[in-house]
Amino acid sequence: MxxxxxxxxxxxxxxxxxxxxxxxxxxxxxxxxxxxxxxxxxxxxxxxxxxxxxxxxxxxxRKNVLRRPPIANIDQALLVFSRKEPDFSTILLDKFLLLIEHYHIRPIIVISKMDIEGDDSIYQYIQEYRNAGYTVIETSSKQNKGIDEIKEIFKDQVTVITGQSGVGKSTLLNALDISLNLETNQISKALGRGKHTTRHVELMNLYDGYVADTPGFSSLELEMEPIEAARAYHDFDEYATDCKFRGCLHDSEPHCAVKEAVDEGKISKERYEHYLTMLKELKEKKEKRYD
Known part of the structure; x- marks a missing residue:
């Protein structure tokens, strides 16, 4: 066999x-x-x-499997978000991070199009995610910025490249290896996002590892239990060991170490608010299942 x-x-x-x-x-x-x-x-x-x-x-x-996009046994994920065109979205990034970390996949945040002038708040966000323990790589395919740094992380890994549509995933892959010559499209000005250019999932040998270019998408369906969401973010989970109640959802429970970390500025208040929004969504889904 x-x-x-x-x-x-x-x-x-x-x-x-x-x-x-x-x-x-x-x-x-x-x-x-x-x-x-x-x-x-x-x-x-x-x-x-x-x-x-x-x-x-x-x-x-399998050690893990994603349903959308359909791919299994992933080691790490490059989550590609652009500085501009489309605008950087923290709520969408936090949703991606929740899903990726839930499946025990190492997330690497890539900020593309850093050559485009935009709101300088992007630098504050980059620092906040780095403070939370995430690897953040700033890139510009036009200026070849950050490309060598990405090449080094592919070795012996299966890497999925995903993120918001139109952020330049295929352009990034072409910058990594010009022989790929993947199809790219201009941003649709009317929609404010890119057209989907990748039509199927495929693993490609690149820098001694496998890299997957996946169909782009701009929304995610969270399919997990509320308690799984509470344990997904690695930095939340580090504080959660000090929560008074086992199974704490970091919502309305008293003596919650995660909420205390937010109050003390150790966890971004914005990320925590995004978490609460997603937790509410998961709770409502669970209630509908049992109605």
Whole structure:
């Protein structure tokens, strides 16, 4: 039995890299019966084809999997947000961070288009996220700023590149490796965001690691329990060990160490307010499920 990793899924075919070559395979019908679908990033067992397509036989254990975009076994995520065009969005970034950290994926914040003049408040935000323990890389594809720093973090990692539509994900990848020549589009001035240029998930070998360019999207559906959200942010969770009540949601509970950290300026008040907004959304979803 051969083993490998799915590096592309397209039109019913799965392309599996066994470390030497990539094999085109179809999936057995049993996956539909088991209600599980192979996704890019999956480690699998497969049977090579002699003169035609091979067959994907088994999906091996996953350490994590995202539903949108569909990709598994991710080590880290580059969350690409632009300084301008579209404007930097802290609420959307905090939503991405909640989702990514919930799946135990290391987030790396990339601020693109730093060559464009804009509100200097971006520097305050960059410092706040760095103070919270996040890696923040400032980039400009035009000026080649931050590109070498990103290249160094790909080695031996599976990296997903995602973020708000129109922030320059494909442009960033082209700056990292010009041979990729990925399609890019101009910002739609009428919509204030970019058109979706990436149409499927694919893992590419880049700087001794795998990099995924994923379809862009500008909204996220949070699918987790409220208590999972309370434990997702790494910096919130560090303080949560000192909360009086086990299972504290850092909302209305007394003697909450996270709320105390906010009052003392150790946690950004804006990030905490974003968390409360998302927590409310999750609570309402949970109530509807049990109605």
């Amino acid at each position: 051969d083993k490998g990793r799915i590096v592309k899924a397209l039109a019913g075919f799965y392309y599996i890299d066994d470390g030497h070559e990539v094999h085109q395979c179809r999936a057995r019908g049993k996956f539909r019966k088991q209600d599980i679908k192979p996704v890019v990033g999956d480690f699998v067992e497969f049977q090579k084809g002699n003169h035609d397509d091979g067959y994907l036989l088994k999906i091996l254990e």
